[in-house]
Amino acid sequence: xxxxxxxxxxxxTLKLVPAGRVVSYGQLADLAGLPGRARLVGRxxxxxxxxxxxxxxxxxxxxxxxxxxxxxxxxxxQRERLCAEGVEVIRYRIRLSNYGWQPDxxxxxxxxxx
DNA sequence: TTTGTGACCGTAA
DNA sequence: ATTACGGCCACAA
Numbered sequence: 001x002x003x004x005x006x007x008x009x010x011x012x013t014l015k016l017v018p019a020g021r022v023v024s025y026g027q028l029a030d031l032a033g034l035p036g037r038a039r040l041v042g043r044x045x046x047x048x049x050x051x052x053x054x055x056x057x058x059x060x061x062x063x064x065x066x067x068x069x070x071x072x073x074x075x076x077x078q079r080e081r082l083c084a085e086g087v088e089v090i091r092y093r094i095r096l097s098n099y100g101w102q103p104d105x106x107x108x109x110x111x112x113x114x
Numbered sequence: 115t116t117t118g119t120g121a122c123c124g125t126a127a
Numbered sequence: 128a129t130t131a132c133g134g135c136c137a138c139a140a
Contacts, residue, residue: 002137025122036135038122043137045121059121067121074121 002034007044009033013111017058019085021101022094024062031103031111042067057081058101064094 013032017023023031026038034040045056057078061067068075070092079089087099103111 026124029122036123039120039135040122040137042121056121061121062123078121 002037002040006032006034006037006040007047010041010044011048011052011054014054014056014059016103016107016111017055017101019055019058020087020099022058022060022064022082022087022096022099023101024064024096025059025067026062028059031108038062060094060096064096066092066094 009032010028013028014023016031017028024038025041026036029035029037029041032041041059045054045059048054048056059067066075066078066089068078075092079092082089082094087094
């Protein structure tokens with residue numbers, strides 16, 4: 001069972017991802033201390049309350065593609081947001097080799113203090 | 115209680 | 128490049 005603060009961990013870690021960069025669901029799960037829990041990340045974002053705005057658009061699938069069905073409003077929204085940050089989205093796909101985020105040691109250490 | 119369903123992933127064909 | 132499969136597990140029916 002996920003720790004009570006699993007969602008919190010995920011959202012807090014997501015906040016560390018800078019504009020113009022993306023992470024995959026699985027990678028975010030790993031960074032949040034929840035290895036193998038990619039699906040939990042998706043659920044956390046889906047159930048996230050709109051109170052505190054999250055950079056949810058910076059999360060994509062492991063192959064770089066936008067998780068929403070191509071053509072859906074959500075996919076459009078995500079594409080626009082990423083484009084606004086300078087992320088090149090080609091056919092609902094992003095080159096992780098160019099835009100994938102790698103946390104610097106200091107940031108990671110700070111996050112691990114949970 | 116059992117079953118089906120995901121904003122997923124790694125491996126293998 | 129795509130498809131298939133097993134793993135993952137909270138949640139709703």
